Amino acid sequence: MSLFDDHKKLYTTALLLFIGLTVFVAILPAVYNQRNNRPLANAGxxxxxxxxxxxxxxxxxxxxxxxxxxxxxxxxxxxxxxxxxxxxxxxxxxxxxxxxxxxxxxxxxxxxxxxxxxxxxxxxxxxxxxxxxxxxxxxxxxxxxxxxxxxxxxxxxxxxxxxxxxxxxxxxxxxxxxxxxxxxxxxxxxxxxxxxxxxxxxxxxxxxxxxEDKKPAGTPSADAGKALFATACQTCHQANGEGLPGAFPPLKGSSVVNGDNLELYVDIIMNGYDARPEYGVMPPVGTNMKFTEQEVMALINYERNSWGNKGKPVNAPEIKQIMELIKLKTSKQ
Structure with a gap:
């Protein structure tokens, strides 16, 4: 074949083939994806x-x-x-x-x-x-x-x-x-x-x-609070509840955890806290992770019964009432 005897024809053919493959295999699919897969409307x-x-x-x-x-x-x-x-x-x-x-x-x-x-x-x-x-x-x-x-x-x-x-x-x-x-x-x-x-x-x-969750709806297991703590809280407050001096406050012996001001406790979990100059700002963990009243209840009961704490147990209805009150207060600010 003359194609293989003429280097100009051979390299020209190879170049055109390469360009054609690039267009059809890489460029056109990329253009298609750009046109049909755009960022979500509310993605800033x-x-x-x-x-x-x-x-x-x-x-x-x-x-x-x-x-x-x-x-x-x-x-x-x-x-x-x-x-x-x-x-x-x-x-x-x-x-x-x-x-x-x-x-x-x-x-x-x-x-x-x-x-x-x-x-x-x-x-x-x-x-x-x-x-x-x-x-x-x-x-x-x-x-x-x-x-x-x-x-x-x-x-x-x-x-x-x-x-x-x-x-x-x-x-x-x-x-x-x-x-x-x-x-x-x-x-x-x-x-x-x-x-x-x-x-x-x-x-x-x-x-x-x-x-499949075989447990009845609305009845978290005994380990639910411990699992939530490990997922959302342990990295700052540590597994022993002692926190990190100068960075994150302890929950062991905490007046908030053991105290009677349940509204403050729930508000801190849902909306974070920034009133302690000696510690870093706590983000709104509960809001970010979309905690339900069942999850907040399980988390509080775990923290109130760990590391020597002796806080009163709470139930889901009272937590739900407080969460709705906090949400209402936040919306008015």
């Missing part, structure tokens, strides 16, 4: 700090251990309120003209999935302590520490964000540890990772292989 853009934090996330190889994909299987309920859909990723664009975006969906779940981490762990103080050295708050963690994202000073400046690190976990000489610019940007990105609610009236995808 990342802030400037979060955009920069995304680059810090990529540069430090976080994607090697953390996925951002909630699969439609029941075991992934821990990571999100619903399975991921194409629209969740439609807003991920190229890093710049020359570089494509990193594959933020990830391929390995060595660490927890981050699709909804902005709701699970939204507190800035916890995230900064965890970033400086994960073993401070999760003793079994295998995540590397990132002390180079922080600065050590003799004294903090007015606008510095001080990180309360126990002496046993400090690196270098004694001094005040403050969050660096990249650390704050990375935390801003992590706090932005929240699953966008689907528009009203749409069909929400369900999790496959759903385990």
């Amino acid at each position: 853009p990342l802030s400037e700090a979060a955009q920069q934090g995304k680059q810090v996330f990529i540069a430090n190889g976080c994607v090697a251990c953390h996925t951002q994909q909630v699969r439609n299987i029941d075991m992934d309920r821990t990571w999100g309120e619903r399975p991921g859909i194409p629209a969740d990723y439609a807003g991920i664009v190229r890093t710049d003209f020359w570089r494509n975006t990193a594959t933020l969906m990830g391929t390995e779940r060595t660490g927890p999935d981050l699709s909804n981490v902005g709701n699970r762990n939204p507190g800035r103080d916890w995230n900064l302590v965890h970033l400086y050295n994960p073993r401070i708050v999760v003793k079994e963690s295998i995540m590397p520490a990132y002390p180079w994202l922080f600065e050590q000073k003799d004294s903090a400046a007015k606008n510095d964000i001080v990180v309360n690190v126990p002496a046993a976990y400090r690196y270098g000489r004694p001094g005040t540890i403050v969050a660096g610019r990249e650390a704050l940007q990375l935390i801003a990105y992590l706090q932005s990772l929240r699953q966008t609610p689907l528009p009203e009236g749409g069909t929400e995808p369900s999790f496959l292989y759903k385990r």
